[in-house]
Amino acid sequence: MSEKKQPWNRPMPEQQFKLMREILDAPSPVGLEGAMTYGVLKPHFESFAPGDWQLRQFKGHAGVVLDTHPGRDDMFKVMLIGHADKIRMQVRSIGDDGKIWINTDSFLPTVLVGHEVKLFSEDPDNPGSYRMIQGGTVEALGAIHFADPAVRSGDRGIKKEQIYLDLQIHGENKKQQVLNLGVRPGDSIIMDRPIRSGFSPDTFYGAYLDNGLGCFVTSEVARLIAEAGGTRQVRVLFAIASYEEIGRFGSRVLAGELEPDVLIGVDVNHDYMAAPGIGDRRMQPLEMGKGFTMAVGAIASEQLNRIIESTAKQHDIPMQRDMVGADTGTDGMAGVLAAVDCAATSIGFPIRNMHTISETGNTQDVLAAIHALTYTLQALDALDDPHREFLDNHPRLDRATPLEHQGSAKPDEGDENSAL
Structure with missing residues (x-):
């Protein structure tokens, strides 16, 4: 070939x-x-x-x-x-203002904000049957205007306890609106982004x-x-x-x-x-x-x-x-x-x-x-x-052969790559 x-x-x-x-x-x-x-x-x-x-x-x-x-x-x-x-996020609790507070699992809190997600909720009246909610986003601060100066400057990050799911709930009885959907603590939340071809040849990206x-x-x-x-x-x-x-x-x-x-x-x-930022390691x-x-x-x-x-x-x-x-x-x-x-x-x-x-x-x-x-x-x-x-x-290091200095000439490119 x-x-x-x-x-x-x-x-x-x-x-x-x-x-x-x-x-x-x-x-x-x-x-x-x-x-x-x-x-x-x-x-x-x-x-x-x-x-x-x-x-x-x-x-x-x-x-x-x-x-x-x-x-x-x-x-x-x-x-x-x-x-x-x-890895998944999970519903932790539901606030009176309709915010759905969530656990972030193995995600960095700072990479979550603003992204669309899917929430999978088990039907309380029919255990084993699941429903899906799309259209919500993960949030933490609401807007830069509400963040304290250290967060706004980047000197301090977002804590995982600040992360919540926003379903754009408004009007009366905000918490009840969420409860009426059957959303409960423990419900799973995952990122909503299928993979796509990338800009560079032979690349792709997504969740x-x-x-x-x-x-x-x-x-x-x-x-x-x-x-x-x-x-x-x-x-x-x-x-x-x-x-x-x-x-x-x-x-x-x-x-x-x-x-x-x-x-x-x-x-x-x-x-x-x-x-980024790991060169010294x-x-x-x-x-x-x-x-x-x-x-x-x-x-x-x-x-x-x-x-x-x-x-x-x-x-x-x-x-x-x-x-x-x-x-x-x-x-x-x-x-x-x-x-x-x-x-x-x-x-x-x-x-x-x-x-x-x-x-x-x-x-x-x-x-x-x-x-x-x-x-x-x-x-x-x-x-x-x-x-x-x-x-x-099984390899026997007691049978290893002595190796002497090999000089300073550079190996062929193929050999150099194979040694990585």
């Missing part, structure tokens, strides 16, 4: 972008992920899955797993995990790339594996988890239940090169548009990473190394948290403005991750004995 024809070097096809938009737009706040998993991903999985694949469901949460070889516990099991849950993108990548890898005829000796578990944003509780259930031999978390990462130079990322450190398996990196190099797929320290910060930790013996790592794609309404990504990074993971699964399937490959080939 020529470089120009490689999918990760070309614009994402419109039909594929449409699927990505549908997955990202599904209203799936933490604890209510069914819109994404059952409303979008389950039908998508069923549209291409061979008849002998099985979709697994769970009682305590809306996670799903597409299983290529159900019941074959003797096979080498590989789990790919994206998480469907979105909740974290982590509908990981779910999209997982589902597209599943489709490509199905179209290629499946796998011979590797049982692949394409998993969509819940509860990641509150402690990765969903993925540890999936890992505990299915006990994979290899686990790969698929989640967004940061574009550190574009992040000396972060790794991850950058949007430079390829997918692979976690190094924490619980990341060097054996698994070796296969992913070798596969990416073989197919000329751009990859960036991500230093993660003690915790990947993703569902890649699920095996450890569930006390399952598996080789694990985390794959991602650098985005900007994480946990805001204007998260920004690059379709070529996403496509690079899709195809790198697809080729990795096929490489694992081609091993003589995947179990022994991981049992017998």
Whole structure:
């Protein structure tokens, strides 16, 4: 395949972008992920899955797993995990003036003001039935004229306790107007902005790339594996988890239940090169548009990473190394948290403005991750004995060879990029 024809070097096809938009737009706040998993991903999985694949469901949460070889516990099991849950705001209380005071969860209060949201309210008279309210905005001060001088100058920020939802309520009995809608404490509120193509080529922006993108990548890898005829000796578990944003509780259930031999978390990462004001932290130079990322450190398996990196190099797929320290910060930790013996790592794609309404990504990074993971699964399937490959080939630093000074000549550009 020529470089120009490689999918990760070309614009994402419109039909594929449409699927990505549908997955990202599904209203799936933490604890209510069914819109994404059952409303979008389950039908998508069923549209291409061979008849002998099985979709697994769970009682305590809306996670799903597409299983290529159900019941074959003797096979080498590989789990790919994206998480469907979105960080959400919640109704805290309703004021006499009609203001709906809310909890901001994992959003910075300062990035919320003025944005449109959707409020999902359970019908008090029909538990289990939900209604949606659109047209409200998140506010804190009302107007700059009412803020004290320190806030107006930027010397002091907005506190989370100041955040409320404004439904433009006016007239008599303002609180009662809200109560008559059935709005109650605990109701979920999420940002209202579907993704759109960005100004620069191959970019897109909107709310909740974290982590509908990981779910999209997982589902597209599943489709490509199905179209290629499946796998011979590797049982692949394409998993969509819940509860990641509150402690990765969903993925540890999936890992505990299915006990994979290899686990790969698929989640967004940061574009550190574009992040403002962090230059003195000396972060790794991850950058949007430079390829997918692979976690190094924490619980990341060097054996698994070796296969992913070798596969990416073989197919000329751009990859960036991500230093993660003690915790990947993703569902890649699920095996450890569930006390399952598996080789694990985390794959991602650098985005900007994480946990805001204007998260920004690059379709070529996403496509690079899709195809790198697809080729990795096929490489694992081609091993003589995947179990022994991981049992017998742990890195031995006592066998490291001495390295001497290599001079001052600059390496080729390709080698320099691969070392990031």
